[in-house]
Amino acid sequence: MYCSVLVEIQNQNVDRSFTYQVPSNLPFPLQKGVRVEVPFQNRVLEGFVLDIFEEKPEYEVKEIIRVIDQEAILTEELLLLGKKMKEMTLAPLISCYQTMLPKALKAKAGTLVSKKYKTYIRLLDASYLPSGTRQREIMEKLKNTPYIEKKELTLISSSALTALLEKGVVEQTSEEVYRKEYQTKKTIIKDLTDDQKKILEEIQNSSDEIFLLHGVTGSGKTEVYMQLIEKVIQEGKQAIVLVPEISLTEQMTSRFTERFDRIAVLHSRLSDGEKYDEYRRIKKGEVDIVIGARSAIFAPLSKIGCIILDEEHSQSYKQENAPRYHAKEIAILRSKYHHAKVILGSATPSLESYARAKKNVYHLLSLTRRINQKPLPNVEIIDMNEEAKKGNVLFSKRLVEKIKKHTDAKNQVMLLLNRRGYASFLTCKNCSHVMKCPHCDITLTYHKGSNNLRCHYCGYATSVPKRCPSCQEDALTNLGVGTEKVEEKLHSLFPELRILRMDLDTTTTKGSHEKMIQAFQNQEYDILLGTQMIAKGLDFPQVTLVGVINADTSLNIPDFRSSEETFQLLSQVAGRSGRSEKEGEVCIQTFNPDHYAIQYAKKHDYNGFYNHEMQIRHQLGYPPYYYLTLIRISGKQEEKCQEEAQKISGFLKKQLLSTDLLGPSPAAVWKVNNVYRYQIILKYKKEEQLQKVLRYLQNHYKGNREVKIDFDFYPLHF
Ligand code: ADP
Numbered sequence: 046m047y048c049s050v051l052v053e054i055q056n057q058n059v060d061r062s063f064t065y066q067v068p069s070n071l072p073f074p075l076q077k078g079v080r081v082e083v084p085f086q087n088r089v090l091e092g093f094v095l096d097i098f099e100e101k102p103e104y105e106v107k108e109i110i111r112v113i114d115q116e117a118i119l120t121e122e123l124l125l126l127g128k129k130m131k132e133m134t135l136a137p138l139i140s141c142y143q144t145m146l147p148k149a150l151k152a153k154a155g156t157l158v159s160k161k162y163k164t165y166i167r168l169l170d171a172s173y174l175p176s177g178t179r180q181r182e183i184m185e186k187l188k189n190t191p192y193i194e195k196k197e198l199t200l201i202s203s204s205a206l207t208a209l210l211e212k213g214v215v216e217q218t219s220e221e222v223y224r225k226e227y228q229t230k231k232t233i234i235k236d237l238t239d240d241q242k243k244i245l246e247e248i249q250n251s252s253d254e255i256f257l258l259h260g261v262t263g264s265g266k267t268e269v270y271m272q273l274i275e276k277v278i279q280e281g282k283q284a285i286v287l288v289p290e291i292s293l294t295e296q297m298t299s300r301f302t303e304r305f306d307r308i309a310v311l312h313s314r315l316s317d318g319e320k321y322d323e324y325r326r327i328k329k330g331e332v333d334i335v336i337g338a339r340s341a342i343f344a345p346l347s348k349i350g351c352i353i354l355d356e357e358h359s360q361s362y363k364q365e366n367a368p369r370y371h372a373k374e375i376a377i378l379r380s381k382y383h384h385a386k387v388i389l390g391s392a393t394p395s396l397e398s399y400a401r402a403k404k405n406v407y408h409l410l411s412l413t414r415r416i417n418q419k420p421l422p423n424v425e426i427i428d429m430n431e432e433a434k435k436g437n438v439l440f441s442k443r444l445v446e447k448i449k450k451h452t453d454a455k456n457q458v459m460l461l462l463n464r465r466g467y468a469s470f471l472t473c474k475n476c477s478h479v480m481k482c483p484h485c486d487i488t489l490t491y492h493k494g495s496n497n498l499r500c501h502y503c504g505y506a507t508s509v510p511k512r513c514p515s516c517q518e519d520a521l522t523n524l525g526v527g528t529e530k531v532e533e534k535l536h537s538l539f540p541e542l543r544i545l546r547m548d549l550d551t552t553t554t555k556g557s558h559e560k561m562i563q564a565f566q567n568q569e570y571d572i573l574l575g576t577q578m579i580a581k582g583l584d585f586p587q588v589t590l591v592g593v594i595n596a597d598t599s600l601n602i603p604d605f606r607s608s609e610e611t612f613q614l615l616s617q618v619a620g621r622s623g624r625s626e627k628e629g630e631v632c633i634q635t636f637n638p639d640h641y642a643i644q645y646a647k648k649h650d651y652n653g654f655y656n657h658e659m660q661i662r663h664q665l666g667y668p669p670y671y672y673l674t675l676i677r678i679s680g681k682q683e684e685k686c687q688e689e690a691q692k693i694s695g696f697l698k699k700q701l702l703s704t705d706l707l708g709p710s711p712a713a714v715w716k717v718n719n720v721y722r723y724q725i726i727l728k729y730k731k732e733e734q735l736q737k738v739l740r741y742l743q744n745h746y747k748g749n750r751e752v753k754i755d756f757d758f759y760p761l762h763f
Pocket residue numbers: 235236237238241260261262263264265266267268269416417584
């Protein structure tokens with residue numbers, strides 16, 4: 046018997062499978078989708094078995110060294126899905142499979158993530174007369190109970206225990222355990238409101254597959270998801286719930302565990318062992334609901350009934366390295382396979398999704414009212430141009446007054462520092478020199494805690510120089526505003542208030558998110574100050590004031606989605622206010638008070654924003670009116686890159702007749718880790734030749750040592 050094996054090398058040049066002979070003495074039948082160890086060019090590699098066949102190839106083949114798994118790691122469905130992903134993204138097939146799996150199950154020689162066991166000790170011979178006090182103590186303990194965990198007994202004496210084991214007086218057994226435990230408490234299921242009921246029925250009774258649930262913040266979308274899933278489970282099926290960020294995984298999980306058991310959670314903060322355990326529980330059918338971030342879309346459930354993408358507009362659903370897939374595309378592929386329903390939920394759907402819903406490609410559902418019957422919070426816009434003249438750069442007089450008013454009333458306040466397109470950096474007051482990374486075309490970020498400068502692209506770090514490297518003056522100053530600086534200012538304004546800061550720096554340790562959210566929920570703090578990570582989804586009933594310190598930094602980034610992003614951010618964060626009985630308000634500080642994104646956010650007018658923005662997209666020929674594909678040409682020699690980019694551009698102009706070409710131009714970040722990057726943007730409505738032509742290009746550059754070529758079919762950053 047023979048089989049084709051896809052080895053672990055992630056490289057365009059080896060993007061195919063190789064044939065091996067199957068040893069005849071296997072103790073179990075070989076399955077498709079298992080991992081094997083094979084000889085490959087003087088090395089031993091791991092790979093996945095893609096196919097098994099009888100026919101002897103015409104050339105010499107080597108034999109498999111070892112079959113690693115008895116059962117398929119990649120099911121029939123996932124094998125197929127990987128092939129579709131490869132077609133969509135033009136990434137190597139092996140990278141599509143690896144991205145679906147936790148580290149422990151990837152094909153990778155030398156990886157060891159073990160199962161966790163608990164070992165128990167049981168008394169076999171109660172008549173034995175122990176020789177020492179320690180042995181006696183152990184036996185006494187075991188006499189009254191069927192078994193004790195080994196850990197407890199080794200505390201008494203591990204040598205005494207070993208002696209008893211050797212004599213056969215006691216025996217030990219091991220049981221596989223999972224690292225993560227869930228506590229479920231059953232709460233009473235809420236009666237749906239009439240609006241919610243209508244939506245649920247519409248989803249169930251419709252034969253459509255993809256739904257866009259547009260529901261204002263606090264309109265009870267999550268409750269709809271939960272009751273839909275309840276029904277799905279009753280039918281013997283399973284559900285995937287995707288959330289965009291880790292902080293939301295935790296909140297979502299706690300809401301779900303209040304009602305369901307048999308839940309698994311998958312996100313990047315779990316240890317490799319925990320991920321492995323969760324994955325195995327799912328695979329064994331011990332789980333009905335998988336909650337997680339982007340990659341949870343690949344959860345190996347066998348009977349999916351529905352897939353939910355909460356906050357569907359979130360950019361984190363797109364993977365930024367190969368394979369550059371979007372979780373929404375994968376959700377749709379998987380739902381087709383399982384005949385499942387996909388629910389895309391958001392208060393601010395992406396323009397792409399909303400446009401599709403309006404054209405009935407997706408089934409549009411709307412929840413226009415908040416559950417608590419309260420109007421959406423009143424939003425006040427503060428013109429910071431005026432405030433800056435008075436010297437108030439961080440906090441306007443109005444915002445300070447409001448913080449005081451709300452905290453005096455013992456309510457909680459959330460403050461957002463918009464970090465997009467913005468960070469703390471050092472510049473020279475004398476010559477305006479900005480400290481940049483020597484390897485990347487990127488401003489170094491100043492970290493006050495460790496007093497150093499770091500590159501967020503390559504990880505380069507350096508201490509702060511005493512003098513400006515350019516003019517030698519002692520004039521380097523920190524111009525940007527970091528959360529730390531805002532926190533300091535807040536402390537000086539409100540020394541008596543308890544302030545919790547939540548950003549990338551304060552949430553690096555495991556479980557820190559969970560703890561912070563819990564602490565704020567328990568009202569151990571008065572103010573939550575944070576970056577984008579606090580904007581979405583979080584549900585804190587005691588928050589009555591939301592303040593946005595700098596609404597418009599994200600308006601200034603050179604990206605056609607900057608207005609959309611700003612509108613989404615402001616709407617989302619405004620939705621955090623006044624979520625229970627108390628009415629809430631919102632205060633937005635901005636230097637562009639008249640900008641339409643800010644004005645529509647003030648009015649909570651998604652449709653108004655949508656119509657305005659769609660006109661602009663139409664005029665400029667951007668998505669959703671056109672598709673964009675980005676081709677990146679990179680290499681160590683700048684000239685060579687530029688030259689090849691020109692050649693490619695010329696070639697494409699001849700081949701793709703229905704496509705507009707932009708560029709070639711240097712990428713926004715044109716140098717990373719000493720590799721130069723050029724880009725060409727393709728703009729088209731319909732281009733049937735596209736995949737074929739790009740695949741031809743890809744083949745052409747295979748093995749090229751000077752330039753590398755990459756594709757991104759749904760580029761978010763340019
Ligand atoms: P969204 O996901 O749209 O922001 P949620 O599902 O979080 O909204 O609902 C907002 C609040 O209303 C939550 O505290 C939730 O528990 C509550 N809620 C939702 N549906 C109901 C209902 N039918 N009856 C009572 N409370 C509800």
